[in-house]
């Protein structure tokens with residue numbers, strides 16, 4: 012029963028009728044004008060309830076009608092309850108109370124609506140925050156949600172949703188303020204002192220920690236003000252002034268040299284005079300020094316080991332005069348002088364991983380601790396052959412190939428180290444690809460359109476100054492112009508623009524266990540979109556998956572060879588891509604680069620899709636070794652003329668990527684769900 | 700900057716001056732703040748007749764450097780912004796039909812060779828592959844330019860110098876420069892200058908005070924950390940100078956930075972928002 016809404020004059024007549032207004036010399040003109048804006052259904056409900064109320068009292072009917080005209084739009088679904096609340100109030104306390112009850116109800120309703128509309132979910136701001144934090148100095152931080160805001164010095168936890176501020180911008184600002192303050196805790200050393208002795212003196216540890224967090228906020232906001240004044244100003248606006256009773260502390264903690272120890276001193280002072288209720292500030296999160304210091308301690312051990320090993324290598328290299336320098340690492344600062352550079356003074360002299368470690372130590376101590384500067388003992392590398400080899404069932408055949416692997420500690424190859432098996436990818440669900448294509452039909456259409464434009468074809472361009480052919484139209488015109496004494500145009504040729512895309516692309520897809528779930532789905536969906544796009548473009552392309560289980564079982568799955576068509580079989584193999592074992596990347600790069608080299612195209616491109624760092628079971632591939640080997644493999648590919656591009660799905664600061672992908676370009680996608688939309692764009696840019 | 704133009708080659712009988720290549724002579728010194736030994740290397744290459752390749756991200760002073768060096772060496776400068784429709788004829792020259800006559804018109808490269816100028820091919824990788832081969836004979840011992848359509852073989856005078864620029868950050872495989880081309884050049888690496896130097900440049904070029912320049916450079920540094928994580932490239936010095944110029948005209952710093960830095964860098968909403976946050980944070 013969809014009817015047109017009633018116009019003001021009709022509403023006026025109906026109200027007049029049912030409230031008998033003309034008898035009382037009231038006019039329904041004003042409420043009728045307001046009601047006109049409402050949908051018919053709501054208009055009818057207002058008229059209905061006004062009539063009901065009028066049965067009790069004409070005045071009540073009039074009150075309901077006139078208030079409803081003003082407020083019905085805000086009340087929405089709650090309109091009926093609102094009227095009932097009014098009728099109820101009338102029964103109990105008369106007309107004046109009814110007016111108040113109705114107004115209060117509507118007000119509460121409005122503020123509820125406003126709040127839920129203005130709350131901000133973490134998910135809605137995560138990308139923005141993580142980019143923001145990424146740009147700031149210091150160690151990379153992960154973002155996660157938790158019941159309260161706090162950090163263990165490597166991950167920032169923030170609430171799932173913020174609703175404390177009256178509008179959306181305010182809630183976004185609150186998220187930013189919380190995150191910035193937690194970042195500042197890790198950046199400016201909140202966990203570099205041991206608070207336990209002081210905390211032990213407090214009867215209520217929780218209260219002490221709350222105060223500590225407040226004092227730290229005072230100190231850290233001052234540090235922020237020096238580096239990022241705009242941010243500090245936003246935070247100050249958000250929290251208002253510090254309580255007058257704490258002004259002296261705030262001033263002391265704002266001094267440039269203040270450290271977390273000064274916050275502890277303030278805490279001690281407070282304990283002596285007796286602490287009152289902790290003031291609450293919306294942006295100040297919780298502080299958990301025990302958890303944070305545990306994480307910090309583990310990190311220090313790690314960073315020290317990395318730094319000392321690097322110093323070791325540098326000492327050794329520096330003593331070998333004239334050793335070929337590695338072009339990928341900055342030159343040693345001490346090349347002539349043959350001494351190990353002082354990382355305190357010259358971070359740039361360190362290789363990237365050690366540089367990160369040194370910076371991290373500076374963050375944790377305020378300087379690099381002297382004990383980190385002693386080189387570690389001789390390289391700790393021990394062969395582990397046979398020690399931990401898993402027994403995999405089913406593989407009895409000879410490997411298809413053996414590949415060398417780079418051992419950065421030895422600075423040499425391990426020959427024939429990796430056993431590679433190449434096999435056909437298993438077929439997956441027949442319907443899956445069709446389902447993806449339907450779901451993304453719109454996206455696919457727009458990608459194809461854009462890619463077709465990229466193909467360019469042989470576009471004849473008319474009216475050129477010069478070209479392969481004569482532009483007849485232009486010639487005729489010019490002749491005519493000349494005959495008639497006009498000035499003929501000199502643009503008389505057709506120029507054919509030849510666009511040759513002599514390009515072969517290899518997609519190397521991570522099928523390691525860590526991709527299980529979202530990442531795997533995203534990889535598969537992305538491949539579907541890519542295939543659709545590249546088919547429109549006509550480039551040669553192949554898709555291979557890789558996974559494995561130690562160096563003796565490196566598996567490569569054929570999904571689409573260069574000569575395979577994008578047909579039903581291929582689609583099923585794409586659907587069949589699944590999360591398997593580990594990520595031994597170097598050997599996969601070498602094998603697939605070899606296949607790519609057989610392509611007779613001018614340009615060759617290797618695109619890797621993975622979810623993070625190389626890793627393998629039980630052996631040393633997990634850490635630096637795998638990173639160095641992969642990097643080496645990419646470098647070899649590059650030397651053969653293959654360009655690599657690495658797409659990494661990693662929502663958390665991927666600090667090792669520059670090191671890993673040294674010779675290749677890469678991009679990081681912080682959310683697997685974004686991959687399918689982005690991948691085509693990446694490909695387009697790569698090959699434009 | 701004071702510029703004067705000298706007309707193109709002598710053999711244009713009909714009026715084709717509209718098509719003539721501008722030979723730019725800088726009358727006053729183009730401001731350039733040297734970062735390392737690039738001026739020395741460039742001058743030595745110029746004396747030895749070697750071509751030079753400037754590598755580096757966009758907006759870090761390559762073009763300005765060439766202008767400065769042209770002024771120092773007292774040679775005219777011809778600049779060609781390369782693009783993917785640039786043909787050999789666009790560089791070398793072509794016949795135009797003017798009225799009933801055919802008139803030869805030198806392209807910028809030919810004009811530069813004749814005049815003993817510095818020819819700067821900006822963003823060379825943007826040009827079509829078949830176009831870039833014409834520079835080969837100019838980049839080796841021959842130092843010559845065959846003008847096939849005219850049957851002419853132009854030997855370059857000693858003052859002619861070829862300079863190309865190239866941004867290794869480019870992501871397209873199709874735009875990689877071939878080793879056979881790269882290896883013909885003396886290469887100079889350009890990068891964003893160190894913070895205090897960059898602040899001086901921004902203050903000088905943008906007409907803002909030192910404090911504002913430092914804030915802009917701080918912001919630039921933050922955006923550069925987003926390379927590979929939301930941005931293809933961070934803000935170059937050029938963008939910082941643009942923001943400074945808007946500020947010098949009286950715009951609020953945040954508004955100026957949004958317009959001159961954030962918007963040109965990013966379309967993606969998360970990245971845009973994060974850039975806005977960074978701008979707010981710095982000012």
Ligand SMILES: Nc1ncnc2c1ncn2[C@@H]1O[C@H](COP(=O)(O)OP(=O)(O)O)[C@@H](O)[C@H]1O
Nearest residue numbers: 730731732757758759760761762763904936937
């Ligand atoms: N070293 C420098 N000295 C002077 N100005 C510089 C320098 N580096 C950058 N600039 C400024 O940055 C702007 C952009 O530089 P430009 O030479 O056009 O960059 P590129 O050619 O590398 O893309 C210049 O107009 C100038 O204002």
Ligand SMILES: [Mg+2]
Nearest residue numbers: 758761762821
């Ligand atoms: Mg330029």
